[in-house]
Amino acid sequence: MSIELRTTPHLHAPDNVIIIMRNVVFALLPICAWSVWQFGISALALILTTLASCLITERLFNPRNTLGDWSAAITGLLLALTLPPAFPLWMAAVAGFVAMALGKLLFGGLGMNVFNPALVGRAFVQAAFPVAITTWTPALFEGRFREFIPTSFTLPFTIPPAVAEWNSRVAIDGFTGATPLGLHKFEGVSTPVLDLFLGNAAGSAGETSALIILLGGLYLAARKFLDWRIPLFVLLGAGLTAALFHALDPQQYPSAPFMLFSGGLMLGAWFMATDMVGSPVTPWGVVVYGLLIGVLTIIIRLFGGLSEGVMYAILLGNAATPLIEQFTQPRVFGEKRS
Amino acid sequence: MSLFRRHSFSHGVHPPAHKDGTAQMPIRRLPFPPQLILPLGQHIGAPAKALVSKGQEVVRGQPIASAAGAVSVPLHAPATGQVLRIESVPTSRGTREPAIILNVYEASTQEVLWQQPRHLDGMSRDALLQAIQDTGLVGLGGAAFPSHIKLRIPDDKRVDTLVINGCECEPYLTCDHRIMLECPDDLIRGIQLAMQASGTRQAIIGIEDNKMDAVNLLAEHLKDIPHISVQAVETKYPQGSEKMLIKSLLDREVPAGGIPADIGVVVNNVGTMAALGQLLPRGEGLIERVITVTGPGIERQGNYRVPLGTPIGFILEQAGYEGGANEFILGGPMMGPAVSSLDTPITKGTSGLLVLNEPQVRKESRPRWACIKCGHCVSACPMHLNPAWLGQLAAAGEYARMSESANLEHCFECGCCSYVCPSNIPLVQYFRIAKAINREQAA
Ligand code: SF4
Ligand code: SF4
Numbered sequence: 039m040s041i042e043l044r045t046t047p048h049l050h051a052p053d054n055v056i057i058i059m060r061n062v063v064f065a066l067l068p069i070c071a072w073s074v075w076q077f078g079i080s081a082l083a084l085i086l087t088t089l090a091s092c093l094i095t096e097r098l099f100n101p102r103n104t105l106g107d108w109s110a111a112i113t114g115l116l117l118a119l120t121l122p123p124a125f126p127l128w129m130a131a132v133a134g135f136v137a138m139a140l141g142k143l144l145f146g147g148l149g150m151n152v153f154n155p156a157l158v159g160r161a162f163v164q165a166a167f168p169v170a171i172t173t174w175t176p177a178l179f180e181g182r183f184r185e186f187i188p189t190s191f192t193l194p195f196t197i198p199p200a201v202a203e204w205n206s207r208v209a210i211d212g213f214t215g216a217t218p219l220g221l222h223k224f225e226g227v228s229t230p231v232l233d234l235f236l237g238n239a240a241g242s243a244g245e246t247s248a249l250i251i252l253l254g255g256l257y258l259a260a261r262k263f264l265d266w267r268i269p270l271f272v273l274l275g276a277g278l279t280a281a282l283f284h285a286l287d288p289q290q291y292p293s294a295p296f297m298l299f300s301g302g303l304m305l306g307a308w309f310m311a312t313d314m315v316g317s318p319v320t321p322w323g324v325v326v327y328g329l330l331i332g333v334l335t336i337i338i339r340l341f342g343g344l345s346e347g348v349m350y351a352i353l354l355g356n357a358a359t360p361l362i363e364q365f366t367q368p369r370v371f372g373e374k375r376s
Numbered sequence: 377m378s379l380f381r382r383h384s385f386s387h388g389v390h391p392p393a394h395k396d397g398t399a400q401m402p403i404r405r406l407p408f409p410p411q412l413i414l415p416l417g418q419h420i421g422a423p424a425k426a427l428v429s430k431g432q433e434v435v436r437g438q439p440i441a442s443a444a445g446a447v448s449v450p451l452h453a454p455a456t457g458q459v460l461r462i463e464s465v466p467t468s469r470g471t472r473e474p475a476i477i478l479n480v481y482e483a484s485t486q487e488v489l490w491q492q493p494r495h496l497d498g499m500s501r502d503a504l505l506q507a508i509q510d511t512g513l514v515g516l517g518g519a520a521f522p523s524h525i526k527l528r529i530p531d532d533k534r535v536d537t538l539v540i541n542g543c544e545c546e547p548y549l550t551c552d553h554r555i556m557l558e559c560p561d562d563l564i565r566g567i568q569l570a571m572q573a574s575g576t577r578q579a580i581i582g583i584e585d586n587k588m589d590a591v592n593l594l595a596e597h598l599k600d601i602p603h604i605s606v607q608a609v610e611t612k613y614p615q616g617s618e619k620m621l622i623k624s625l626l627d628r629e630v631p632a633g634g635i636p637a638d639i640g641v642v643v644n645n646v647g648t649m650a651a652l653g654q655l656l657p658r659g660e661g662l663i664e665r666v667i668t669v670t671g672p673g674i675e676r677q678g679n680y681r682v683p684l685g686t687p688i689g690f691i692l693e694q695a696g697y698e699g700g701a702n703e704f705i706l707g708g709p710m711m712g713p714a715v716s717s718l719d720t721p722i723t724k725g726t727s728g729l730l731v732l733n734e735p736q737v738r739k740e741s742r743p744r745w746a747c748i749k750c751g752h753c754v755s756a757c758p759m760h761l762n763p764a765w766l767g768q769l770a771a772a773g774e775y776a777r778m779s780e781s782a783n784l785e786h787c788f789e790c791g792c793c794s795y796v797c798p799s800n801i802p803l804v805q806y807f808r809i810a811k812a813i814n815r816e817q818a819a
Contacts, residue, residue, distance in 0.1 A: 107745065
């Protein structure tokens with residue numbers, strides 16, 4: 039007989055890091071599936087590339103073997119979902135490497151990173167490959183399961199072929215090569231909100247269907263694997279800011295529903311702003327953090343040089359987290375608010 | 377207090393109760409063990425002073441150690457027998473402490489032979505408190521705080537309410553539940569005496585709503601008794617902690633760093649009150665208590681009345697210990713310490729003996745990850761601390777800062793944060809170590 043001496047408490051809640059991370063992966067899979075349905079084998083190749091790149095980087099550069107915690111897989115999937123579906127695969131591989139190496143391992147691995155690794159990767163390629171990252175292809179074109187979109191197989195360090203001609207060959211309904219946000223911002227054309235919600239528009243691989251993102255997010259929230267207050271306040275912040283500007287000038291500024299359901303906001307709000315490691319742990323902290331990201335997203339979208347803003351908003355939110363936490367420490371039980 | 381206010385506090389956790397095995401089992405007696413091990417320090421405060429010497433014969437109920445000062449209580453012989461020796465023994469606190477080892481006379485009837493029946497009506501509060509101290513009674517819920525000190529209201533405080541803790545929020549434990557069901561009259565008498573001693577006008581018994589049979593039974597008994605009421609509270613850990621229970625029942629918050637008396641409340645547990653109601657009128661000493669013997673490693677789980685000083689090894693034999701088990705916990709699984717020796721005795725503050733067997737222990741010892749800042753610990757901490765931050769400071773060795781800016785001293789080690797942490801970080805252990813180091817620095 040051996041007598042075990044463990045410290046209190048002797049019981050433990052069933053959830054652990056692996057279970058949480060695995061469930062986030064599960065919640066991301068339908069979004070990936072929708073992306074493959076929309077964009078065909080190009081999207082599939084993209085997802086597999088970033089996934090492989092992130093897993094390999096983690097395995098090679100993290101001395102502790104931490105593939106089993108599923109967090110590298112999350113980064114791989116999320117990263118693919120933020121990229122254009124026909125993003126050259128070699129660039130995607132670079133993005134995956136940067137996401138893991140600079141976004142996470144440099145800080146010391148899981149739990150130590152300051153920024154959401156997927157967004158670090160995405161921000162890097164945004165700066166490095168500005169053309170490729172704004173090259174869009176139409177959703178649901180006919181031959182998507184038979185042929186790759188030509189840009190996917192661009193050789194390293196070569197310029198991707200122009201897809202304008204290819205676009206016009208496969209395009210449905212006169213596809214212009216722009217996302218709803220871009221269309222609105224640069225050409226003043228609106229996309230119906232219902233199309234945005236269901237995901238029938240052009241855009242990054244995983245940001246098109248608000249509905250599927252919402253379902254995955256609600257599943258995670260129900261199981262307490264994400265903090266529902268964060269997406270709530272991100273969307274609230276974005277919605278209110280958009281509504282304010284829309285009320286000031288409905289011609290120039292799009293409506294709140296359009297802003298909420300277009301671009302990467304849904305994906306960002308539910309799956310990236312909620313990244314536990316980069317978000318505050320304090321009850322009021324998550325409120326401030328969520329609102330900050332929501333407001334910043336709209337401000338960047340309306341007044342920045344890019345059509346999209348959620349990525350930078352979340353990175354700024356991540357950067358502000360330590361400060362936010364400092365000012366939102368919980369009031370100790372029994373202490374009077376001063 | 378609003379009509380619709382939920383009788384609860386914010387935060388806390390809901391561990392599985394594991395009470396089915398023993399909640400329906402009436403309290404039974406175990407035989408006397410051949411030897412009793414009676415540490416002199418069975419309570420918070422100065423250990424009692426031995427009154428007996430080696431070889432001396434004692435009768436059941438006789439004082440064998442006297443209170444060593446105001447915050448101390450005497451100790452009575454739990455059995456008729458002979459003092460074998462006085463020596464250091466391992467205790468549940470992990471330290472070795474002097475104890476009286478008593479050989480139990482097998483042939484004795486084991487009647488209580490020492491009593492001082494008292495007329496309590498019209499007794500002055502001081503005399504009553506003295507009589508309580510003489511019983512050797514301490515908080516039987518686990519804190520082992522001398523009862524006469526608890527009921528003595530400081531001159532500068534005005535206390536109006538006596539809160540009786542019948543929550544028993546620790547998983548596995550059911551001894552308080554059984555006491556409420558089986559000894560309601562002792563309990564009510566004890567509450568009345570405690571009200572008299574503390575000068576409180578009203579008393580409220582708070583019971584978790586997974587024990588509605590006890591709530592209803594006591595409500596029935598209290599129908600014609602003024603100023604004592606019973607109230608169901610949400611089943612949630614740590615509902616039975618003083619501050620949480622006061623919040624749930626009265627919606628008052630004990631000031632941070634303060635005591636219940638600061639907001640007019642004094643709290644006692646049901647087991648303690650039942651013992652008071654039984655012992656005080658007869659002028660007997662506390663010589664036995666009810667404990668829950670339970671866990672996946674025990675064949676005959678149940679609630680047993682055992683003499684103080686009974687070694688847990690003897691209890692295991694009697695209750696049908698299946699062997700192979702490898703964790704022995706005194707009290708509940710959330711706050712009860714694990715012990716390393718089967719010679720460890722049951723003392724005044726021991727509410728249970730929980731045996732977790734190998735599969736259970738293996739299930740609970742899992743790998744550790746870095747803090748992923750999920751915030752679950754923050755949402756669980758009933759004191760509204762930030763255990764994640766405290767944990768980071770502890771890992772960095774910044775113990776002083778834990779006290780200065782992160783409110784370390786308000787942590788009462790309930791274990792909610794460790795319970796929920798998906799990274800399995802031993803937060804409570806960190807906090808305990810940090811407190812100990814800070815105490816040493818201060819000394
Ligand atoms: S052990 Fe301390 S820090 Fe952890 S939940 Fe309990 S009171 Fe809070
Ligand atoms: S529960 Fe554990 S992992 Fe989560 S924030 Fe607290 S310490 Fe970190």
